[in-house]
Amino acid sequence: MHSNVRLDGPDVFLKRADGARLRSVDDVDYVDHLLGQGPALFGHAPEFLTSAVDQASRDALIFGGQGEREVYAAELVCSVLDWPDMVRFGLTGTEVVQAALRLARAVTGRTRVIRFEGHYHGWLDNVLVAERDGAWQAASSGQLESHLEDFRVLPWNDAELLGEVIEREGEQIAAVIMEPIMINSGVIEPAPGYLERVRRMCSRHGIVLIFDEVISGFRVGPGGAARRYGVTPDLAVYGKALGGGYPVSALVGREDLMSRIGIGDVNHAGTFNAWAPGMAAVIAALEHVRDDPPYPSIIAHGTKLMDGIREIGESFGEPLRVEGMPMAFHVSFGDAEVTDYRSLQELDLQRYASLASVLVEHGIWVARRGIWFVSEAHGPAELDDALTRFKTGFKDWLGR
Numbered sequence: 501m502h503s504n505v506r507l508d509g510p511d512v513f514l515k516r517a518d519g520a521r522l523r524s525v526d527d528v529d530y531v532d533h534l535l536g537q538g539p540a541l542f543g544h545a546p547e548f549l550t551s552a553v554d555q556a557s558r559d560a561l562i563f564g565g566q567g568e569r570e571v572y573a574a575e576l577v578c579s580v581l582d583w584p585d586m587v588r589f590g591l592t593g594t595e596v597v598q599a600a601l602r603l604a605r606a607v608t609g610r611t612r613v614i615r616f617e618g619h620y621h622g623w624l625d626n627v628l629v630a631e632r633d634g635a636w637q638a639a640s641s642g643q644l645e646s647h648l649e650d651f652r653v654l655p656w657n658d659a660e661l662l663g664e665v666i667e668r669e670g671e672q673i674a675a676v677i678m679e680p681i682m683i684n685s686g687v688i689e690p691a692p693g694y695l696e697r698v699r700r701m702c703s704r705h706g707i708v709l710i711f712d713e714v715i716s717g718f719r720v721g722p723g724g725a726a727r728r729y730g731v732t733p734d735l736a737v738y739g740k741a742l743g744g745g746y747p748v749s750a751l752v753g754r755e756d757l758m759s760r761i762g763i764g765d766v767n768h769a770g771t772f773n774a775w776a777p778g779m780a781a782v783i784a785a786l787e788h789v790r791d792d793p794p795y796p797s798i799i800a801h802g803t804k805l806m807d808g809i810r811e812i813g814e815s816f817g818e819p820l821r822v823e824g825m826p827m828a829f830h831v832s833f834g835d836a837e838v839t840d841y842r843s844l845q846e847l848d849l850q851r852y853a854s855l856a857s858v859l860v861e862h863g864i865w866v867a868r869r870g871i872w873f874v875s876e877a878h879g880p881a882e883l884d885d886a887l888t889r890f891k892t893g894f895k896d897w898l899g900r
């Protein structure tokens with residue numbers, strides 16, 4: 501097991517990921533609704549992506565200098581997103597989050613960062629937290645608690661509370677960082693007007709607003725959450741779907757901020773940054789997003805799947821909550837009104853986790869934390885298989 505996020509996975513080894521399906525070494529077929537934790541927006545290994553990367557790999561694996569594809573890849577990122585001026589490519593979401601935080605601290609000359617309960621920003625010492633005894637603390641043994649000192653963790657979707665903290669401490673706050681749609685814990689959209697209010701407060705106090713769109717970017721639409729809600733951050737980070745399954749990430753932003761990186765005074769480095777085949781992946785993925793958007797089919801499929809899961813729950817008299825968007829939704833049991841991490845905890849998340857384990861046994865590859873993703877490769881056969889398997893899995897799990 502090479503990622504702790506996979507620790508809750510089953511004891512299955514996989515050998516193929518093709519379209520919307522996975523195949524295990526024992527030749528068990530799975531309909532995949534985890535999609536590599538998000539990247540496989542177009543399904544696994546689509547021909548348009550693998551052939552572009554194969555060609556680029558024959559041209560060059562690595563230059564140790566500027567490659568020709570990275571210029572066009574950067575232009576595409578800016579034009580598809582439609583607001584940033586500049587891009588800096590990395591490999592993972594974790595590292596571009598760090599670049600964004602460093603840049604925000606450099607441009608403001610301040611150190612404090614506000615972040616939110618239940619939002620994930622990578623596994624490094626200054627951002628990895630878990631709630632223990634009502635406080636957000638280091639989540640891992642060996643993690644330096646001191647690295648968390650300048651971070652304040654607030655409930656999300658509460659503009660009043662954020663406003664109070666900013667009024668009090670605004671002079672010390674370098675950045676507010678958030679998942680603009682909370683996808684890592686449940687799938688919770690921002691309350692109407694929330695992002696606009698956060699935007700206004702940050703502007704008024706000279707605070708850098710960072711959107712972590714590592715999951716939402718290119719998944720919820722070509723412009724991610726920023727365009728969906730019409731709120732533009734100062735900096736944003738992307739990963740996952742940006743490379744469609746190849747490891748690529750990006751920090752993007754306005755020129756007055758971004759120009760401090762690289763040729764400016766803010767250091768950001770990486771042997772594999774703007775990795776040549778990865779740039780071909782970005783180009784292929786974003787040209788596809790621009791010219792042949794996958795969203796209509798994903799939305800149609802996801803909507804039927806969400807409805808189908810709800811109907812199965814109702815048919816057994818065990819209502820399932822199916823919430824979020826057709827491109828990324830959350831399945832759980834419970835009655836609470838969910839607006840943030842705390843209200844999410846009032847649901848019976850463990851009950852769903854135990855169901856998810858049975859669904860995997862029945863051939864649906866899903867995470868125990870309740871999140872489901874849909875890709876462009878999911879078609880009628882996958883819908884049929886997923887719902888049939890869900891029904892038998894649910895029946896089995898209920899013991900009926």
Ligand code: PMP
Nearest residue numbers: 592593594620621622712714715
């Ligand atoms: N930010 C968010 C919102 C994420 O969902 C993730 C990964 N799940 C990361 C950052 C970290 O990205 P990576 O795993 O590529 O380092």
